[in-house]
Amino acid sequence: xxxxxxRRVLMALMVLLTISFISFVMLKVSGDLAISLAGxxxxxDYVDFLRKTYGWDRPLYxxxxxxxxxxxxxxxxxxxxxxxxxxxxVAERMPVTLKLGALATGLAIAAAIPMGMAAGIRPGSLxxxxxxxxxxxxxxxxxxxxxxxxxxxxxxxxxxxxITGGTDMxxxxxxxxxxxxxxxxxxxxxxxxxxxxxxxxxxxxxxxxKGLRGPAIYFRHALRNTLVPVVAVASVQFGFLLGGSVVVExxxxxxxxxxxTWEAINQNDYPVVQASVLTVSAAYVVLTLFADLVNxxxxxxxxxx
Amino acid sequence: MALxxxxxxxxxxxxxxxxxxxxxxxxxxxxxxxxxxIVGESGCxxxxxxxxxxGLLPPVARCSATRLAFEGHDIQHLSRRELEDLRGKGIxxxxxxxxxxxxxxxxxxxxxxxxxxxxVGRDREAAKTAAVSFLTRVGIxxxxxxxxxxxxxxxxxxxxxxxxxxxLMAHPRLIIADxxxxxxxxxxxxxxxxxxxxxxxxxxxxxxxITHDLGVVAAIADRVAVMYAGEVVETGDARDVxxxxxxxxxxxxxxxxxxxxxxxxxxxxxxGTIPGRVPLxxxxxxxxxxxxxxxxxxxxxxxxxVPARPAGAVEICRCLFAIEKREFFxx
Ligand SMILES: Nc1ncnc2c1ncn2[C@@H]1O[C@H](COP(=O)(O)OP(=O)(O)OP(=O)(O)O)[C@@H](O)[C@H]1O
Ligand code: SF4
Ligand SMILES: [Mg+2]
Numbered sequence: 001x002x003x004x005x006x007r008r009v010l011m012a013l014m015v016l017l018t019i020s021f022i023s024f025v026m027l028k029v030s031g032d033l034a035i036s037l038a039g040x041x042x043x044x045d046y047v048d049f050l051r052k053t054y055g056w057d058r059p060l061y062x063x064x065x066x067x068x069x070x071x072x073x074x075x076x077x078x079x080x081x082x083x084x085x086x087x088x089x090v091a092e093r094m095p096v097t098l099k100l101g102a103l104a105t106g107l108a109i110a111a112a113i114p115m116g117m118a119a120g121i122r123p124g125s126l127x128x129x130x131x132x133x134x135x136x137x138x139x140x141x142x143x144x145x146x147x148x149x150x151x152x153x154x155x156x157x158x159x160x161x162x163i164t165g166g167t168d169m170x171x172x173x174x175x176x177x178x179x180x181x182x183x184x185x186x187x188x189x190x191x192x193x194x195x196x197x198x199x200x201x202x203x204x205x206x207x208x209x210k211g212l213r214g215p216a217i218y219f220r221h222a223l224r225n226t227l228v229p230v231v232a233v234a235s236v237q238f239g240f241l242l243g244g245s246v247v248v249e250x251x252x253x254x255x256x257x258x259x260x261t262w263e264a265i266n267q268n269d270y271p272v273v274q275a276s277v278l279t280v281s282a283a284y285v286v287l288t289l290f291a292d293l294v295n296x297x298x299x300x301x302x303x304x305x
Numbered sequence: 306m307a308l309x310x311x312x313x314x315x316x317x318x319x320x321x322x323x324x325x326x327x328x329x330x331x332x333x334x335x336x337x338x339x340x341x342x343i344v345g346e347s348g349c350x351x352x353x354x355x356x357x358x359x360g361l362l363p364p365v366a367r368c369s370a371t372r373l374a375f376e377g378h379d380i381q382h383l384s385r386r387e388l389e390d391l392r393g394k395g396i397x398x399x400x401x402x403x404x405x406x407x408x409x410x411x412x413x414x415x416x417x418x419x420x421x422x423x424x425v426g427r428d429r430e431a432a433k434t435a436a437v438s439f440l441t442r443v444g445i446x447x448x449x450x451x452x453x454x455x456x457x458x459x460x461x462x463x464x465x466x467x468x469x470x471x472x473l474m475a476h477p478r479l480i481i482a483d484x485x486x487x488x489x490x491x492x493x494x495x496x497x498x499x500x501x502x503x504x505x506x507x508x509x510x511x512x513x514x515i516t517h518d519l520g521v522v523a524a525i526a527d528r529v530a531v532m533y534a535g536e537v538v539e540t541g542d543a544r545d546v547x548x549x550x551x552x553x554x555x556x557x558x559x560x561x562x563x564x565x566x567x568x569x570x571x572x573x574x575x576x577g578t579i580p581g582r583v584p585l586x587x588x589x590x591x592x593x594x595x596x597x598x599x600x601x602x603x604x605x606x607x608x609x610x611v612p613a614r615p616a617g618a619v620e621i622c623r624c625l626f627a628i629e630k631r632e633f634f635x636x
Contacts, residue, residue: 202405209393211391211423213389300410300455
């Protein structure tokens, strides 16, 4: 267990290092920051001045080494646009995105498990076909469309929920619903196919031969054995929502990390972009580790590895 | 009244290439305290037959029978709930593969206790005590510690013992064991067999034991039913059938075995290979199903319906020439 954790933390650090390098290089090759920062009408000497000030005239590896050195000391630089420390910005914006992602993933799991189970217990049945249709719908509907629909119905017509301008639970419900509708299909499918496999397994036949009834078989015996891939997929989905909730954060005017990154990219605020990418990757890495730990608790056989 | 009576059991399996008549008109009976062994080559329908007794057939299979009675009540008329009550409590099952037959994410203890909780009583402490006592009875040392273990932490032999204990937990009157020792090595096989046999005697349980292994039959069977291509071709007292088989198929099976004297318990004597192919079970089989492989085949065999009738000491034999015992010797 201890070895496992050490190995995983080392691996996580390697991953973060690689990502930081790739995103650093990609930002550099995406265009000359000095020119775009100086503005279209700036003179050549002002651009040169900016280059010198920020050290962009030095070789790439030195720039990266410099950035890494500072980053290791907890200094990710200041935002060009806000003037604030990047760390402070990220720390401000991250919680609401995390909350949104957790809520959306939670909703998606809560809806997908019963649906996937019902479908997988009787593949080919009417219930199965309805569930598969819902999954198809969820995958095929763009998030902005779901969002607008939610705003129209829940916000404007029924007036149940506020539409924009807040970060409390009430304001997060609609965006979370939109996101969960999007990430639910993958979980439904994996629960369903897991259930189909498990229900055909020998130990379910044993359970039936013992005289156990439906609920005991489905929930006590089958469900747990379908959960390992579900946890893995859900954690990936969660990670994806952290980085990919730009659209939803935009629509519902939520000042999360997605929105921050979006702005930063548009404004060439590259220390912010770099920091956001790193933060989301770090969250991703932590999520995967967490998923592995959960799975070790679900399936005792995993503990051996 | 027999504990289990089966008459004219038919099972069809719907496959991609058509309907398979996997079991065709089986009649069987098992008395309390009696061991009936069912032998036959792979694919002859032994497992399907066993599963159909408590309605555990896979969804692709369907069965019908004129009578399928346990303790005098026809199982076919039971509601789903009554059937669920019967499983485990009236009829216990031991499956072939102890590696996949236990739930990998539940402790042995929970899997044993839930049988008690389901059929015997709601008291968890009593369930635990029962689990420990049954594990001890099937020869598992320090049973209390074993309860907390998961299947993957046990050896194959131990797992099969757990399966046996699980089948016994609710004191069933009939146990159906589908090749329970095939996956085990020989010494453990012998232990498990003698264990089953003594438990069965002790509790007066009826035992249906499916096997490939004539050594096992000789060791434990009171009666034996030989299956071929979905039919029972020969039934009778185990000693009679082994010593003086009347059906050419049974004779072929036994002559494939190195020695015709019954081998001691646990010594593995696998059914040998008989030349020729098992008939396809898709359509109706005209005449005798064994005709294409039978050494004694005559013209009549592939056209006439073969009746099941007594022959010599054997209760039932499905061969046109079974009565003419001398034929065999001159063949
Ligand atoms: N789930 C299934 N789907 C399709 N065909 C099946 C299924 N189960 C059994 N069969 C077919 O039915 C026939 C009888 O199968 P069964 O499992 O009863 O044989 P068996 O006598 O138990 O063989 P073995 O000794 O190998 O266990 C075989 O031809 C098999 O292919
Ligand atoms: S009926 Fe004919 S073919 Fe069938 S077993 Fe008897 S002798 Fe052989
Ligand atoms: Mg079988």
